[in-house]
Amino acid sequence: SQQGEEDPQALSIQEGENATMNCSYKTSINNLQWYRQNSGRGLVHLILIRSNEREKHSGRLRVTLDTSKKSSSLLITASRAADTASYFCAIKAAGNKLTFGGGTRVLVKP
């Protein structure tokens, strides 16, 4: 399956701490994307990293990609209560479809 698999499934941290979640996949990819979903809402695109890139930053977000290990990580630094959400990785292989993983639920406690 091309589906990304996130790890851990759930994460609970204190405000101000860093949160790290990982995504593994099984096939060659064109890019890998991370999305956030607040409870009961649609997904919001956070960051896209192409297969020839190793690291990208966006504000408090840092994404790494290791194509040799077929894995990616999303780091949220200095977390806030508003970061409480589910985070999904999505794999773009050939074609225009994205295949999503099951998500990591992040709870940031004030």
Next chain:
Amino acid sequence: DVKVTQSSRYLVKRTGEKVFLECVQDMDHENMFWYRQDPGLGLRLIYFSYDVKMKEKGDIPEGYSVSREKKERFSLILESASTNQTSMYLCASSLSDTFFYGYTFGSGTRLTVV
């Protein structure tokens, strides 16, 4: 602010009804997608479209059809709703070159079939 609009946030329908879920985007995107999201199963692709009047089956098309008569609108049709189609339905759109761009999602429609 660009966006994808799904016509209903919540819907309750009866088994056997024909159900229409509407999605409109104002970004002139070529690609549009319908996903369903269920606990423990993540997002699963139902149908997608690369252009007007074009459609492609996703991973779970059974029991669904779609219509794309205009570029901005992509409709998901449940021909005869069943209780196992109770789910959150998410519409998304993207530019044609998805190597560089991600998807824009609507807020979702939570459908309950009773």
